[in-house]
Amino acid sequence: MEELLKNYQTVQVQEVLNWVAVGNTVDFPENGGGCIKYKSKQVAVYYFKRTDSWYACQNLCPHKMEMVLSRGMIGDSSGIPKVACPLHKKTFSLEDGSNLNGEEYRIATYPVKIEDGIVYIGFAD
């Protein structure tokens, strides 16, 4: 299980070695999430239509180690964009991956960019 978590480390924009095209913007639901696969990683991608902003994070919920976060509901908490895990409604900031219920575990986040209607996720591997 620990191994699984180690596979996901937050990538900052300046650390990106590889921008991976993961689909057209229209392939992703508005105000919701979709899951993409890159090598052995599952990454959740969210589109917030109201602010036209994109976020990506690990699909693995660190609470119970299941690949479900892309299926969670999104929204904001005092302006911080967040996702709620569909299993137990643990919520995570999509800005820095921290748990918003005050618990210790967090999730890895990845940078997203859109060029010519294509969604790219930034990886460091």
Place this chain on the structure above:
Amino acid sequence: MQKIIIVGNGMVGYKFCEKLAAHPNRAQFDILVFGEEARPAYDRVHLSDYFSLKSDQPLLLAPRAWYEENNIQLRTSEMISEINSTSKLVITHKGEAFHYDYLILATGSSPFIPPLEGVSKPGVFIYRTIEDLEAIEDYAIKMKAEGKFKAAVLGGGLLGLEAANATKELGMETHVIEFAPRLMPRQLDQSASDLLKSKIEELGIKVHLGKNSKQITGEDAMTGIEYVDGEKHSYDMLVISAGIKPRDELAVKAGLVTGARGGIEVNNKMQTSDPAIYAIGEVALYNKGIYGLVAPGYEMATVALDQITGGNKLMSPTIDMSTKLKLVGTEVASFGDPFIEGEEVTAIRYENKQKGVYKRINITKDGNRLLGGILVGDASDYNSLFQLYLNALKLPENAEDLILGARGGESASFGSALDLPDSAQICSCESVSKGAICDALKSGACTNLKEVVKTTKASSCCGGCKPMVVDLVNETLKSMGQEVKETVCEHFNYSRQELYDLIKMNKIAGFDEALDKYGNGHGCEICKPVMASIFASIFMETANRQVPIQDSNDRFLANIQRNGTYSVVPRVPGGEITPEKLVVLGEVAKKYDLYTKITGGQRIDLFGAQLHELPLIWNELIEAGFESGHAYGKSLRTVKSCVGSTWCRFGMHDSVSFAIRIEERYKGLRSPHKLKGGVSGCIRECAEARGKDFGIIAVEGGWNLYVCGNGGATPKHAVLLASQLDDETCIKYLDRFLMYYIRTAAPLMRTAPWLEKLDGGIAYLKQVVVEDSLGMGEELEREMEDLVSKYTCEWKEAIDNPEMMKRFKHFVNNDDSDDQLVFVPMRDQKMPKPW
């Protein structure tokens, strides 16, 4: 800068840190904490929750990061082995020495292990730490694999019963062995113990009282207990929870004064015989007593801190041992002096064996003051009784009303929390007074409940006083001229009912428009499903129309299970199904390798479907004539029925046909919470209809209609709304009742709590539904008729639309399925690999 060293990172040690971190003189101190366990301090009171939580995180009082943020150095897995009080040093088990100016001993206690032969045999456990729990769990799993299921718990006190609950949760046949002739001998009298015993035994835990153990038998591991009376019983494991022993060995070694039976002697400043050393919590011997509850421990932490920081707070001369808790599913409370007897005292007792309730209050002979009492089975009066006792308030004329409830006339207990004096202690764990709560609001420091809890800490510990804190906050805000509103969440400053009316009257088209007009931000996982439910209840739109605001289950029209796969539940109206359809369910389950189980609502649940398989499965089910069962939604689930007069020799009416008609009528109806119904063909009530939101029972001359019942955590029997109805009238009343509930209930509020909150209760509901006192009967019926006529099966709708099908794919960027899923076999079927 002065150095405070705290030895022990348990609940009380942590409380000291928490108070110190928030203290205005915080900067004058350097803080170092030693904890011998690997984890930072956790909530030992709720230890047995660890099994259901499967994680220590929710139990932690604060994460490790909290200590860092507050500049408190925390060294876990480190034990102090010596105190050198002359040079003010503590020495760790690794030999490192640290200097202190003040030393706080919060070393707590260890389980008392009776001097029995054989206590060190494998299979004998104590119950104190998460590690103990893990060891108990491992051993229980090992025993069960060998076909051994008997666990004994030595000790029938508070902790013993907690431990018994834990072994029961682990699936062991649990036996509680107590030396005294009653359970919880310190808190309960004989009648209370008898009642508690019968309640616990109903749940499958066996209780053996007055048993004096002689030795623990067994060769390589424990296999049983032999008693002094010569009896022998065989058990496969034993958990000892027979009291506590203060961890005073450090103090003894350092030459501090300790009690003959353990504990470090302290004065009312919590100082030990060395003025630089304080002792708090279960290790402190104060007024010749050791107190194994958190509330006195927290008070000790507060006093010690106040003394060190220059204050003059002293420990109360008498320690209140009042407590309310839930043991093995039974509410138990005891306050003041529960046993007090004598010429100056009258005890009033109420016992109802059928309902499993025992209440006792001890009052002064003149009937003016409450001295103590015991509640078992129903402790809902605890808060008001405790306040009366604690604040020595004058009792009402008929003191018995306090436990029997007012039988006609005015309510006996105090009407509002606002009537209490300012000095009244509301939260005894954190010792927060009524004045402190009200002042937090009046001074402007806090503006709502959340802030009050955060600032005063009231109700943050055991939560028992929460209802009173809520009342106080609401009443105080009201008295300040502020409107108190139950808003949905931070994004909408409206209640559910207000949003319902706004959307309906202004014909709002969707969530985005509502958010633009009445809300702010993006919305969240709380308001989105509420709005989805409102849109569905007004316009009968399915979960396919506004997908992003659906709760995660509605979004995929299936119930997510713990490994992220889904279960599929087709509708089986009234629980009636043809052999042909049963075969189809079997074939589909076989084809997709699904675990199958009969649900409590008379239908069949197919588990383990992956996201991409859902449309394939539904294609086949729809082909065979099935429809969505809405098991995933806050909506009508099932209308359960008994077989009724068509087959049953006792049946009065055809309950199956009527159940089918009702289920077909309300299928797809979304509501503030799930809705369940039942129809029974006679008063034998085999459909358990009175455990449902609406229950219909056949009687001479028609149907009796009961409403607002439920099973679940707080079971409630439905109450009679109208009797001897014909089919049409029954449906008319049901339409009105359901629509009225849908319009007015708060989010996620089932019918039973809704009725409880409804001013005027069932009598008022009868007026609205039966007598049409609001004159809106026809309107409610019309709205329901409209919803009924607009029903479509949302699975069929989704399958027929390729655009809607896009969401049933695990990956956006390829067609693989989730490769992380692992199943293990179980009784010829499968289950997800355990966490």
